[in-house]
Amino acid sequence: MSGSRWQEPVITAVASAAILVVCFAPLAALAVDAASAASTANVSLWRLTQLFASTVVTAGAVTLVALGIGIPLGVLLARTDLPGRRAALILHAFPLFVPPFLLALGWFHLARADGALGSVLAAAALFGRAGLIAVLGLALTPAATALTMLGVDGIDPALEEAARTVARPAVVVRRILLPLARPALALAGLVVFALAFSEIGVPMFLRVRTYPAAVLARLGGIAYAPGEAFLLVLPLLGLALVLAIIERRFGGLRTLSALGVRTDRPRWPLGRWRWPVAIACWLVVAAGVAPFAAVAAEALASDRLGEAVTPAIPSVWNSLRVAAITATVVTAGGLVLARALVNRGRASRAVDALAALAFITPAAALGTGVTIVWNRPTTGFIYTAPMILVVGLAGRYAVLGIRPLAAVLSRTPPHIDDAARAAGASYLRRLGRIVVPMHRRAIVASWMLVAVFALRDLETVILFYPAGEEPLMVRIFTLEANGPPAVIATLALLQVGLTALTLAAGVALLGRRR
Amino acid sequence: MVVLLALLAAHGCRQRAGHEVVVYTSVDQVFAEPVFRAFEERSGIHVRAVFDTEETKSTGVVNRLIAEAGQPQADAFWSGDPVRPFLLIQRGLVVPYPSPEAAAIPAAFKAADGMWTGTAARARVLLVNRDRVAAGTEPRSIRDLADPRWKGRAAIANPLFGTTTMHVAALFASWGDADATAFLRALKANGVRIASSNGEVKRLVVAGEVSFGVTDTDDAHEAVAGGAHVEVVYPDADGAGTLVMPTSVVVLKGGPNPATAHALVDYLLSADAERRMAENGAHMPLRRDVPVPDGVRRVGDVRAMAVDYARVAAAMEAIQPALREWSGL
Numbered sequence: 001m002s003g004s005r006w007q008e009p010v011i012t013a014v015a016s017a018a019i020l021v022v023c024f025a026p027l028a029a030l031a032v033d034a035a036s037a038a039s040t041a042n043v044s045l046w047r048l049t050q051l052f053a054s055t056v057v058t059a060g061a062v063t064l065v066a067l068g069i070g071i072p073l074g075v076l077l078a079r080t081d082l083p084g085r086r087a088a089l090i091l092h093a094f095p096l097f098v099p100p101f102l103l104a105l106g107w108f109h110l111a112r113a114d115g116a117l118g119s120v121l122a123a124a125a126l127f128g129r130a131g132l133i134a135v136l137g138l139a140l141t142p143a144a145t146a147l148t149m150l151g152v153d154g155i156d157p158a159l160e161e162a163a164r165t166v167a168r169p170a171v172v173v174r175r176i177l178l179p180l181a182r183p184a185l186a187l188a189g190l191v192v193f194a195l196a197f198s199e200i201g202v203p204m205f206l207r208v209r210t211y212p213a214a215v216l217a218r219l220g221g222i223a224y225a226p227g228e229a230f231l232l233v234l235p236l237l238g239l240a241l242v243l244a245i246i247e248r249r250f251g252g253l254r255t256l257s258a259l260g261v262r263t264d265r266p267r268w269p270l271g272r273w274r275w276p277v278a279i280a281c282w283l284v285v286a287a288g289v290a291p292f293a294a295v296a297a298e299a300l301a302s303d304r305l306g307e308a309v310t311p312a313i314p315s316v317w318n319s320l321r322v323a324a325i326t327a328t329v330v331t332a333g334g335l336v337l338a339r340a341l342v343n344r345g346r347a348s349r350a351v352d353a354l355a356a357l358a359f360i361t362p363a364a365a366l367g368t369g370v371t372i373v374w375n376r377p378t379t380g381f382i383y384t385a386p387m388i389l390v391v392g393l394a395g396r397y398a399v400l401g402i403r404p405l406a407a408v409l410s411r412t413p414p415h416i417d418d419a420a421r422a423a424g425a426s427y428l429r430r431l432g433r434i435v436v437p438m439h440r441r442a443i444v445a446s447w448m449l450v451a452v453f454a455l456r457d458l459e460t461v462i463l464f465y466p467a468g469e470e471p472l473m474v475r476i477f478t479l480e481a482n483g484p485p486a487v488i489a490t491l492a493l494l495q496v497g498l499t500a501l502t503l504a505a506g507v508a509l510l511g512r513r514r
Numbered sequence: 515m516v517v518l519l520a521l522l523a524a525h526g527c528r529q530r531a532g533h534e535v536v537v538y539t540s541v542d543q544v545f546a547e548p549v550f551r552a553f554e555e556r557s558g559i560h561v562r563a564v565f566d567t568e569e570t571k572s573t574g575v576v577n578r579l580i581a582e583a584g585q586p587q588a589d590a591f592w593s594g595d596p597v598r599p600f601l602l603i604q605r606g607l608v609v610p611y612p613s614p615e616a617a618a619i620p621a622a623f624k625a626a627d628g629m630w631t632g633t634a635a636r637a638r639v640l641l642v643n644r645d646r647v648a649a650g651t652e653p654r655s656i657r658d659l660a661d662p663r664w665k666g667r668a669a670i671a672n673p674l675f676g677t678t679t680m681h682v683a684a685l686f687a688s689w690g691d692a693d694a695t696a697f698l699r700a701l702k703a704n705g706v707r708i709a710s711s712n713g714e715v716k717r718l719v720v721a722g723e724v725s726f727g728v729t730d731t732d733d734a735h736e737a738v739a740g741g742a743h744v745e746v747v748y749p750d751a752d753g754a755g756t757l758v759m760p761t762s763v764v765v766l767k768g769g770p771n772p773a774t775a776h777a778l779v780d781y782l783l784s785a786d787a788e789r790r791m792a793e794n795g796a797h798m799p800l801r802r803d804v805p806v807p808d809g810v811r812r813v814g815d816v817r818a819m820a821v822d823y824a825r826v827a828a829a830m831e832a833i834q835p836a837l838r839e840w841s842g843l
Contacts, residue, residue, distance in 0.1 A: 371581050463578070478543050
C-alpha cells in the first residue's frame with residue numbers, strides 16, 4: 001500500500017499541469033505580448049465600447065429568447081403528458097450539437113428568394129441583428145430546455161406532491177418548481193449568454209458586427225499585433241470572470257446534481273390543453289430542425305455530391321480522429337480532476353476555475369495564444385501536426401470533462417472508496433475497479449459531449465490548424481467564400497451526419513451498458 | 515492509459531515526408547484547390563495548404579506567416595493580390611526565386627530580381643444591376659460612388675480587408691492623401707453601404723438592394739454566370755484606368771521544403787495553371803499563350819491603372835489607422 005501512495009498526488013498533479021499548459025499558457029503568453037503592445041495600441045475606445053455594449057445587448061436578447069422558449073418547454077417535457085415528448089426532446093436537442101453557423105446557412109436557404117419562406121422581407125430580416133438574435137436564440141434554446149429539465153428533475157418529489165394537493169399545476173410550477181430550479185435556470189442563462197456572446201460564425205455569416213468577430217477581424221488586420229488583439233480581449237476576460245463568479249454564486253456543482261438521475265414520476269395531464277400545447281411545442285421543434293431540412297434539400301437537389309464529398313474525405317477523417325482523441329484525453333484527465341474537486345482540494349478548485357475561464361474566453365484569444373506557445377523549434381513537431389488541434393480543443397473544452405463527472409462523483413457514498421483504500425487498493429486500482437465501473441454511463445456521456453463539441457468547433461482551431469489538416473468545419477467555412485452553394489450544403493449535411501452518428505453511437509453504448 | 519498513449523503517439527508527431535510542399539494562400543479555396551491537385555498529379559509532390567477565411571481574406575494568412583516567422587512552417591505564399599507579399603518582403607521573410615516560367619509574364623507584373631511574380635489576375639470592376647439602372651446611365655468611374663446621383667444606392671466591401679484594402683491604398687498612392695481621404699469621407703456622406711466582403715457586394719447588387727457596387731472580376735463573373743441581370747463595367751476606361759491585381763507568388767525564407775517550393779512556383783506561373791484559373795475562377799491570364807474563355811478579358815485588353823505595387827504596399831500600411839478610424843475599429 002505504501003508503495004502506491006504516490007499515485008493520487010502525482011497523477012492529479014500531472015492532470016493539473018496539463019490544464020495549466022493547455023488552458024492557461026496560451027492566455028498568459030498573449031498577456032505578455034499585450035504588455036509590449038499596450039504602448040502602440042491604436043484603437044478607438046469609444047467605438048469599441050459601443051460595439052461591446054451592442055454585443056452585450058444582443059447576447060442578452062438571445063438569452064431572453066432561449067429562456068423564454070426553453071423554460072416552458074423544459075417544464076412541459078419534464079412533467080406533462082405531452083404527446084411524443086421523447087421524440088420532441090431528441091429532435092429539439094440536436095441543433096445544440098451542431099455548429100450554429102450551419103443553422104444560419106439553413107435559414108439562409110429557407111429565407112432566400114426561392115426558398116420555402118422566401119421573400120425579400122425574410123432575407124432582409126435574416127441579414128441583420130434581428131436575424132442574428134432569432135437564429136442564435138433558436139440554436140441555443142435546447143441548452144435552456146435541457147438545463148430546465150435537469151433542474152426540475154432534481155427537485156424532491158415530496159415537495160411537489162404536497163404542493164399539488166393544495167394548488168393548481170400552474171401555481172406549483174410558479175411557486176415551487178421554478179424557484180427550486182433557480183440554480184439550473186441561472187446556469188442556463190449564463191451558458192446561453194456566454195455561447196451567444198462568443199459566437200463568431202453566425203454574426204460573420206449574417207454580416208452583423210459583434211465584438212468577438214471584430215477581435216478575430218483585428219487578427220486579420222494588416223499589421224499583425226496579437227498583443228493588441230489581446231487588449232481588445234481584456235473586456236471579454238472581465239466579462240468571463242463576472243460570469244464565472246455568478247455561476248459559482250448560483251450553484252456551481254449543485255446545478256448539475258440531477259445529471260444522470262432517472263426519474264419515473266407521474267406525468268401531469270394537460271387535459272383539454274394537451275393538443276394545442278403539443279402543436280405549439282412541435283412548432284418550436286420544427287423551427288429547430290427546419291434549417292437542416294433546407295440544407296438537405298439544397299444538397300440532395302444537386303448532382304455535385306461526389307465533387308463535394310471526395311475532396312472532403314481527409315477533412316472528415318481528421319475531424320473524427322481529433323474529436324475522438326480530444327474526448328479521450330479530456331475525459332481521462334477530467335475523471336482525475338473531478339475526483340480531486342469532489343475531495344475539495346483547493347488547488348483543484350483553482351484548476352477547475354481555469355478550465356471554466358478557458359471555455360468562456362473568446363476562442364480567438366485562445367487560438368492566438370496557442371500559436372505563440374507552440375510554434376517553437378522544440379515543439380514544432382506538435383504544432384505542424386493534428387496534435388495541435390487536440391491541444392487547442394482540450395484547452396477550450398476541458399471543463400466539459402471535469403464538471404459533469406464531478407457532479408456525478410459527488411453523489412458517490414465516500415465509504416465505498418474508504419473501504420477499498422483500507423483494504424489496500426491503490427488509487428489507480430480504485431479508479432479502474434470502482435469509479436469507472438460505477439460511473440461508466442456518465443463517463444461515456446462526458447466523452448460524447450466533448451467529442452461533439454470538438455466536432456462542431458470552428459472558432460478555436462481556425463487560427464492554427466496545420467497545413468493540409470483542416471477539420472471539416474474549417475473546410476466548410478473557408479469554402480463558403482466563393483464555393484458553389486450545393487457543395488457547401490453537401491458538406492454541411494456531412495457535418496450534421498457526423499454529429500448524428502456520434503450521438504447515436506454514444507446513445508447506443510449508454511443503452512447497452514444500462 | 516496505454517491505448518491512450520499509443521493514440522497520442524500515432525497522432526501527435528508529424529514525420530517530414532520530404533516530398534511535400536506547404537503553401538499558404540489567400541486565393542479562394544474553390545479556385546486554388548484544383549490547381550494544387552493538378553500540380554500533385556503532375557509532380558507527385560503532396561501539397562499541404564492553409565486557406566484564408568472570407569472575413570480575413572488576404573491578410574489572415576499573412577499575419578500567420580509573420581507570427582510563425584521565428585519558426586517558418588510554409589514554403590510558399592500564393593497571394594490573392596500583388597501587394598500583401600511586400601509585407602513579407604519588407605520583413606525579410608522572402609527569398610528571391612527567378613522562375614524560368616516568369617519569362618512569359620509581362621515586366622509590370624513581376625519583380626526583376628524574382629522576389630515576387632504575378633500570375634492569373636483579377637480587376638476591380640463595377641457590378642451594375644440592370645433592373646435598377648437604365649442603359650446609358652450606368653456609373654463609369656470609381657468616383658461615382660461619391661456622386662450624389664447614387665446616394666444610398668452603392669456598395670463597397672470593408673476597406674480593412676481583402677482586395678478593397680489594396681484598392682483604397684492604390685487610390686491613396688495614385689491620387690494623394692488629401693484627395694483620397696476626402697473621397698472616403700464622401701463615401702460615408704453619400705450613404706455607401708459597407709459590406710463585409712466582395713461576395714456580399716455581389717449579393718447586394720444581384721438582390722437589387724443597391725444599384726451598383728465595387729467588386730472583383732471573379733465575383734462579377736459569378737453573378738453573370740448565375741444568370742443575374744447585371745452588367746460589368748471596367749471603371750475609368752477613359753481616365754486613370756482599372757486596377758488590375760495579379761495573384762502573386764513568393765518563396766518563403768527558411769521554409770522546410772525549398773526544392774519543392776520552386777517546383778510549385780514554376781507550376782503556378784505556368785500556362786496550365788493560368789488556364790485553370792481562367793476557366794474555373796474567371797481570372798485574367800497574364801501570359802499571351804493562354805486562351806481566354808467567354809466573359810473573361812485579357813489583361814492586355816483592359817486599360818490598366820498605372821501602379822507601383824511597392825508604393826501601394828507602403829500606402830496600405832500607412833493608411834491602416836485612418837481606415838480603422840473610418841470603419842469604426
